[in-house]
Amino acid sequence: MLSCKQVATIASDYLDKSTPLKWQIRLHLLMCANCRRFVRHLKITQQVGAKLIIKETTEDAEAVWKNLQARLKTEAQSNKE
Amino acid sequence: MASVKLLPVAQTAMRNSPQPTTSNRMSTTTSSDESELIAQLVRGDDHAFRQVIALHHSLMLNIARTIAGDVFADDVVQEAWVSVYKNIATFEQRSSLKTWLLTIVSNQAKARLRKESRQLSLEQLDGETAGSYLDGGNFKADGHWQLPIPQWNIESPDALLEEQQLQHCINRTLNLLPPTQKAAFILRDIEQQSFEDICTILAVSAANVRVLVHRARLTLMQVIDRYQETGSC
Numbered sequence: 001m002l003s004c005k006q007v008a009t010i011a012s013d014y015l016d017k018s019t020p021l022k023w024q025i026r027l028h029l030l031m032c033a034n035c036r037r038f039v040r041h042l043k044i045t046q047q048v049g050a051k052l053i054i055k056e057t058t059e060d061a062e063a064v065w066k067n068l069q070a071r072l073k074t075e076a077q078s079n080k081e
Numbered sequence: 082m083a084s085v086k087l088l089p090v091a092q093t094a095m096r097n098s099p100q101p102t103t104s105n106r107m108s109t110t111t112s113s114d115e116s117e118l119i120a121q122l123v124r125g126d127d128h129a130f131r132q133v134i135a136l137h138h139s140l141m142l143n144i145a146r147t148i149a150g151d152v153f154a155d156d157v158v159q160e161a162w163v164s165v166y167k168n169i170a171t172f173e174q175r176s177s178l179k180t181w182l183l184t185i186v187s188n189q190a191k192a193r194l195r196k197e198s199r200q201l202s203l204e205q206l207d208g209e210t211a212g213s214y215l216d217g218g219n220f221k222a223d224g225h226w227q228l229p230i231p232q233w234n235i236e237s238p239d240a241l242l243e244e245q246q247l248q249h250c251i252n253r254t255l256n257l258l259p260p261t262q263k264a265a266f267i268l269r270d271i272e273q274q275s276f277e278d279i280c281t282i283l284a285v286s287a288a289n290v291r292v293l294v295h296r297a298r299l300t301l302m303q304v305i306d307r308y309q310e311t312g313s314c
Binding site: 005006008016045050051052053061064067075 | 127131
């Protein structure tokens with residue numbers, strides 16, 4: 001049977017449904033309250049992550065666009081020379 | 082001169098582009114809308130290009146920061162936009178536009194790192210932090226937990242996010258994560274990109290992406306754990 005350390009190491013793979021050890025983990029979780037709590041907390045953390053909003057930069061798309069135009073112009077000029 | 086260096090970045094991105102995925106939450110267009118948008122970009126429609134900048138610039142900047150650092154990020158993203166502008170006509174749409182853009186900015190950021198002779202942080206799978214959940218000290222010799230996992234008083238994600246202090250702790254911790262972990266976490270858990278796309282964007286193996294995401298989650302879980310216990314970071 002898997003140990004708690006092994007379950008903790010691959011718990012994200014279990015939540016992401018990308019481990020071939022799904023049934024071994026389930027068996028362990030049936031018998032281990034600590035790991036059940038650990039996996040539940042990890043799942044909550046994952047759900048919190050999904051709701052996080054990365055602070056958007058206030059950079060104006062127009063400014064980026066103008067910068068881009070300026071770069072293209074400079075490149076075109078240096079290519080001519 | 083610059084165009085000589087820029088073209089291979091976009092071409093690499095195109096070669097590496099995976100099949101289209103629809104998993105990311107930021108995608109506000111259907112595939113037919115996106116095809117139309119791309120057609121407008123190819124026709125040189127300035128308005129469409131501004132629209133794409135408004136949609137994706139922030140995330141591209143975040144990815145550039147995590148790979149190349151704050152100092153180079155702005156320049157890297159500008160170079161990426163130049164590359165996109167020049168190469169949009171050759172974009173084969175084997176991935177979503179967003180994945181293509183992120184792959185270009187990622188390649189550009191890595192190229193900048195190499196140019197600046199700095200260590201490639203993406204190759205580092207930063208070692209396990211002492212004191213993390215996976216620290217050997219948390220387990221007995223037989224691999225079972227030394228101590229019980231503490232209970233959480235708040236288990237609803239929405240309720241957790243209503244806690245201002247916890248939000249502050251999470252944001253602070255996110256900014257302290259090693260760059261690669263942060264990039265993988267943002268792309269997977271916040272942007273909901275597929276593992277396949279993240280592998281392409283960050284040019285790391287699927288196994289490594291999984292490890293990076295897991296470590297980032299464990300670090301944030303520890304923040305929530307501490308907050309539940311002490312009410313602070």
